[in-house]
Amino acid sequence: QSALTQPASVSGSPGQSITISCTGISSDAGTYKLVSWYQHHPGKAPRLMIYEVSKRPSGVSNRFSGSQSGNTASLTISGLQAEDEAHYYCCSNARSSTPHVVFGGGTKLTVL
Amino acid sequence: QVQLVESGGGVVQPGMSLRLSCAASEFTFSSYGMHWVRQAPGKGLEWVAVISYDGSNKYYADSVKGRFTISRDNSKNTLYLQMISLRAEDTAMYYCAKDLWIQQLLSPHFDYWGQGTLVTVSS
Numbered sequence: 001q002s003a004l005t006q007p008a009s010v011s012g013s014p015g016q017s018i019t020i021s022c023t024g025i026s027s028d029a030g031t032y033k034l035v036s037w038y039q040h041h042p043g044k045a046p047r048l049m050i051y052e053v054s055k056r057p058s059g060v061s062n063r064f065s066g067s068q069s070g071n072t073a074s075l076t077i078s079g080l081q082a083e084d085e086a087h088y089y090c091c092s093n094a095r096s097s098t099p100h101v102v103f104g105g106g107t108k109l110t111v112l
Numbered sequence: 113q114v115q116l117v118e119s120g121g122g123v124v125q126p127g128m129s130l131r132l133s134c135a136a137s138e139f140t141f142s143s144y145g146m147h148w149v150r151q152a153p154g155k156g157l158e159w160v161a162v163i164s165y166d167g168s169n170k171y172y173a174d175s176v177k178g179r180f181t182i183s184r185d186n187s188k189n190t191l192y193l194q195m196i197s198l199r200a201e202d203t204a205m206y207y208c209a210k211d212l213w214i215q216q217l218l219s220p221h222f223d224y225w226g227q228g229t230l231v232t233v234s235s
Binding site for chain 1: 147149156157158162171173174207218221225
């Protein structure tokens with residue numbers, strides 16, 4: 001089962017913006033907006049930040065935004081804050097012999 | 113507030129079995145698909161399995177197919193993961209997660225997660 005490809009790490013200073021890419025989104029998943037993003041702090045449960053490519057759940061700051069172009073989805077965080085430092089994972093469906101869900105390898109965001 | 117509480121983790125020897133549970137509360141459990149996701153030490157998240165809201169459909173990652181079985185008891189609001197023939201590479205924190213949308217299957221949108229239960233496979 002192929003994984004989605006994310007950069008291993010990104011960094012930015014407080015107040016700056018960063019973008020995390022996620023390559024390998026299938027055409028079907030793209031068509032039906034089956035892409036989500038999760039924030040994961042060590043020792044805590046993962047948190048849904050973006051669903052259906054670009055929608056934010058209630059309670060998630062509007063500093064977080066999602067988009068997609070072709071087979072690549074992106075998560076942008078603007079106005080970086082110290083508490084944004086975490087691992088971020090994209091997630092989608094993937095074609096295979098049997099249907100399944102797949103996560104990207106994860107990106108460690110460091111706020112400098 | 114939606115709660116998902118995993119239990120059943122522990123230290124087991126290779127080849128042995130273990131059953132994980134996930135107790136759900138404060139939502140209509142029988143209306144939502146449920147997933148298991150794991151994270152091995154120092155690694156990323158890995159999707160493990162999904163079960164439909166009524167238990168009629170189940171799908172697994174290739175890495176666990178034939179060894180793990182997902183099930184649910186809607187009368188007890190509980191999700192299960194039966195794991196047999198455990199391997200060292202199954203060592204991970206196991207999370208249960210709830211689908212965002214009602215009666216969906218294989219949606220990648222998980223709006224609530226438990227805190228996880230740790231499974232260690234070691235001789």
